[in-house]
Amino acid sequence: MSFHSELSVTAIDDFKLRTLSLIDAQPVSFFLDSNNSEQSQPRNYSTFDWVTGLGTLQKIEVPLNNLFDLQKFLDREKKFTFITLAYDLKHEIENIEDTLPSYTKWPKVLVYQPQFIISCKNNLINISSQGNAIETEAQIFNQIKHYQLPLFHPLPKIRFEPNETKINYLDKISTIKKHIQAGDVYEINYCTAFNAIADINPLSAFLKINQFSPMPFAAYVKFKDQFVLCASPERFLKKEKSTILTQPIKGTKPRILAGSDTHQVNELAHSLKDQTENVMIVDLCRNDLSRIAKKKSVSVPKLFEIQSFKQVHQMVSTIEAKVDEKICFTDVLRATFPMGSMTGAPKVSAMQLAAKYETQQRNIYSGSIGYITPEGDFDLNVVIRSLVGNKKNNYLSYAAGGAITAASSPIEEYEECLLKAKILDQIF
DSSP: OOOOEEEESSSSSHHHHHHHHHHHHHEEEEEOOOOOOOGGGTSSSSSSSSEEEESOSSSEEOOOHHHHHHHHHHHHSOOEEEEEEEEGHHHHHHHOOOOOOOOSOOSSSSEEEEEEEEEEEEEEEEEOSOOOOOSSSHHHHHHHHOOOOOOOOOOOOOOEEEESSSHHHHHHHHHHHHHTTTSSSEEEEEEEEEEEOOOOOOHHHHHHHHOOOOOOOOEEEEETTTTEEEEEEEEEEEEEOOOOOOOEEEEEOOOOOHHHHHHHHHHHHHOOOHHHHHHHHHHHHHHHHHHSSTTTTTEEEEEEEEEEEEEEEEEEEEEEEOOOOTHHHHHHHHOOOOOOGGSSSHHHHHHHHHHHHHHOOTTTSSSSEEEEOTTTTTEOOOOOSEEEETTTEEEEEEEEEEOTTTTHHHHHHHHHHHHHHHHHHHHH
């Protein structure tokens, strides 16, 4: 029996917490949260206030060098699908290998098809089934409504150590600037990581992170012993029928006391450095989309838009294109992945230099988390501002990156990385 039902809930925050508690008991958990982005973003910015899955139809790891098998799976199983894409897929798309150490080892591709899709929009709960279901929508609704609230586990005080010293970081940025001056690249996103060994409860940590820094592309993903706690402000790709868009972020300013916050917005909006970084990635994204777009359909409806969140202001641009509605998902990936905001320009050269100078593999960081609908539409985030962990060895990693251009100041880039990692000091 399949069904789709829409139900009204008064205590929506309570229902959301109970839903999280229920799905956390599963071996595979996906919870995508827009954190009421409609309040600060244009209408219909997010399809769901939040969406998750209950039960399992399919779960699969698609191995490296096998996007072909991923597409075969999606063509065969035309159902609502949650997905993660690790940055390491670049090996298959652009044949860029690296020998950097890997500590978290997130799967290259993780696909999860739940028995039930549970979502919220405007305080209305939607419950639908995929395949044959014994339970009714009312039974699922009542199961969640009466499920226990998540138990909060106190988080330990954790000291995250950078994976490179300040001196090494500054030397690396100076060396990368020499590559830029030599014309090897125009811009490169260089990433560093902060690591720790500690035993934490992933859901308790996610709830605290999501409260401290609510973002429109937050995600809680758990697979076996591994987890990703994502507080991302950035969309990678959204496809709705024949329209596809990407929204790269380049440019960050911290929020400060209300009396001076307007100054921060104005300073970011008129920052030549941030505009230069942003427009380079806009041009790269226009080029990527043009590979799959209908002729003369690529446009930039919003350039250098300032979006404000609880902790930071961001400079965001929007690039749109028209595509064939039946375009293959992996064809889109081959044209656009990894995202320009986390690579640089030219993209391949930037990725090659990142592999040369960074100190550990990015894994899921700089990758993507999202969903694909049975019709082939999808919405994918950029995995940044994310804590990645492994319960088997209690390894935790939080990465931060910045766009390096000819105008970059090594010490300012270092301080920006510390700003992005500051969330760790607030949570732990």
